[in-house]
Amino acid sequence: MALITTVHDALVQLLGAPKVSSATEVLAIHATDKWHASASPEAVVFAETTEDIVRVLQFANERGIPVTTRGAGVGYVGGCVPGQGGIVLSVSRMNRILELNPEDGVAVVQPGVITGDLQDAARGVGWYYPPDPASLRECSLGGNIATNAGGPRCLKYGVTRPYVLGLEVVLADGSVLRCGSRCHKNKTGFDLVGLFVGSEGMLGVVSEATLRLIPHPETRAMLTATFSEFPQAAHAVQRILNSGHLPSALEITDEFTLRAAREYLGPDALPEGNAHLIVEIDGRQAAVDNERRELAPLLEKLGALTVEHHTADEACESIWQLRRDFSYSLRHTGLTKLNEDIVVPRSKLVELVEFAHGLQEQTGIAVACFGHAGDGNIHTNLMVEDYQNPSVRAHADKALDQLFTWILGNGGVITGEHGIGLAKKRWFADAVGKESVATHAAIKAALDPKGILNPGKFI
Ligand SMILES: Cc1cc2nc3c(=O)[nH]c(=O)nc-3n(C[C@H](O)[C@H](O)[C@H](O)COP(=O)(O)OP(=O)(O)OC[C@H]3O[C@@H](n4cnc5c(N)ncnc54)[C@H](O)[C@@H]3O)c2cc1C
Known part of the structure; x- marks a missing residue:
């Protein structure tokens, strides 16, 4: 309790009371997303400017306090769940479209802008921001960037990554990195924008993004x-x-x-x-x-x-x-839907569904498949009765083991859209191999040596 008061009070001193909360109901809302995990933070910060983010990270980095960034909190893998407590850094108040510029084909946005709002604004001037997660009326562009979100139209238009031209990112120590630009082509140095896209809040906090628009x-x-x-x-x-x-x-x-x-x-x-x-x-x-x-x-x-x-x-x-x-x-x-956004090479679609039906017969867990067939990204939903029961959950986990083993054995990937988060953490090493795990760890250590950003996830 003393720690809660200390962190809360220190943050209030740093940012002012309206930007900080440790109220029970606020902590509860920021403990979960749309997956099944829950962990309470000690305090929630509602950043309103890049400077707020800088201050929070400087404060947390000096003291080794975990910081979990949260967009709209409608992720499917527990990515924004603060597994190790500490501070939840919400960017939901940073929700302004700063610029809509058809001449350059760009939009400059704050991270908390809701995806559908940008699409509507772009449409209003005859332009198009194509990435279309089904959650687009709820999710944030910062969350989309951090998960490299996709959707049905990505078959023709691609996922979020090709639409991110430039980023402002606050690093773990509070320094502000600007990478990319507002140009549609740019090969200056390493692809740092690509490094942050899909990094699930573990390498830095996206505080502004310059996005590519195309004619509608x-x-x-x-x-x-x-x-x-x-x-x-x-x-x-x-x-x-x-x-x-x-x-x-x-x-x-x-x-x-x-x-x-x-x-x-x-x-x-x-x-x-x-x-x-x-x-x-x-x-x-x-x-x-x-x-x-x-x-x-x-x-x-x-x-x-x-x-x-x-x-x-x-x-x-x-x-x-x-x-x-x-x-x-x-x-x-009424069943619990375990939505697995797996991807297979398109030639394996039929085999995947046949495997899923076999899994259903063998385990007694119903399996429902639907999704983005053109990308081979079929949402394979295990429909589980009484999921809160620990033995049922263990049985479902075994079925997931079988599913992911089959996927990896058939050249597929364990997530095409939602990310690893907590939900797929135990399959990450199998999915990428030990050299890739070591490379991820080296990048993480270089950018966040104290490991304060979203700790307890897959790195
Ligand atoms: C009904 C429903 C349908 C969905 N359909 C799709 C779909 O079609 N395609 C798809 O890809 N996903 C889908 N999702 C999953 C989810 O909406 C996406 O993952 C979305 O990108 C999450 O955005 P968010 O703002 O809610 O992020 P959050 O859940 O808040 O966070 C997700 C991750 O991003 C990190 N993060 C958030 N903001 C930032 C930031 N500014 N800087 C750094 N890291 C950040 C968090 O730490 C966390 O790791 C769906 C979810 C639901 C509930």
Whole structure:
């Protein structure tokens, strides 16, 4: 208790009372994210400027106090959970878009800006910030940068990394590093921007970012198709790409998820079929019309039971809502959803789903698969009953061991979007190998020798 008072009081002295809290409910909110871990910090700081971050880090570094940076706190792997207590450094109040500049094709933002807000602002001037995590109405750009977030449209446009041109980062000792620039090409020195993107708050605190914008596509359209079996839908994904089409999104859904969706949304919410495919195309109006007319007969030829066209913007939006509802449908089952954002080489999609079904039979844990088929990034959800029960949790962990062993044995990766955090910590070394672990550790030691930034995670 004495320590809490000391850290809290010292921070109040440093920053002023409105920027610091140790109230029980504030500590509780900042103890978790959307995963299952919880650990209370001793104090929460609400930084409003880069200078606030500098002061907190200088203070913490001198005393060896852990600092865990938090964006919006909607991560899926416990990344912003302060496993070793100390200070949670929230950047949620640093939420201003500082500049929107179509002439340079850049936006300069503070880290707490909500992703969807930047997309809306860019759209307002005819420009586009493509990275589109499903959480975009809630998550922050700083969190996206720290996890290198992705989403459905990353098939065509790429994940967060290619949109980060420059960063201001406060290092563990409080020094301020500016790396990259506002230029769209830059090969000056090492790729330090790339080093910080995806570093999960362990190498520095992103206090400002210069992001790349591109012209907004004139229009979009969608085709949705159902198939009697998952392998037909997976085959269609390959054929679409091999026919020279690059849709902005290719989303596949398996039978378990469709059953849950029909239960949650009503039996008529989806046409018949045990696999579902969403194909989104965007670009100039004439090109989108032509491409849609070419793709529909291709899907029919590949055995689609139904093919539906969606051309108006609202119609496309309602299909994305349906896609989001797949997630809510799984939650509605009442089972705990362990959402594993694994990735396989695209040629292994069918094998992955066959393995997942085998795992379900062997363990008795239902497995639901859906996601970004074009990237081979299939969210494989273990649906667990009574997850709080320790023996059930151990059983689920064993099933995850089997899943990740299979993934790594088949050239896949254990996370494509969410990061390692706490959730995937025990598989990190197997996933990257000992030389890579040592390289990670050397970089961490160089930038954060006292190990104050987000300690207890995967390094
Ligand atoms: C319903 C739902 C859907 C989702 N869909 C997707 C999806 O499609 N794609 C995807 O990629 N993710 C998805 N996620 C996961 C999550 O939204 C992303 O990981 C997102 O990037 C987290 O942002 P955040 O602001 O909430 O970060 P937080 O959870 O606050 O933090 C995440 C990590 O980033 C670090 N961090 C945060 N801000 C900073 C900063 N300024 N400087 C340094 N480090 C920082 C934290 O320390 C932590 O390690 C989803 C989550 C939910 C709940």
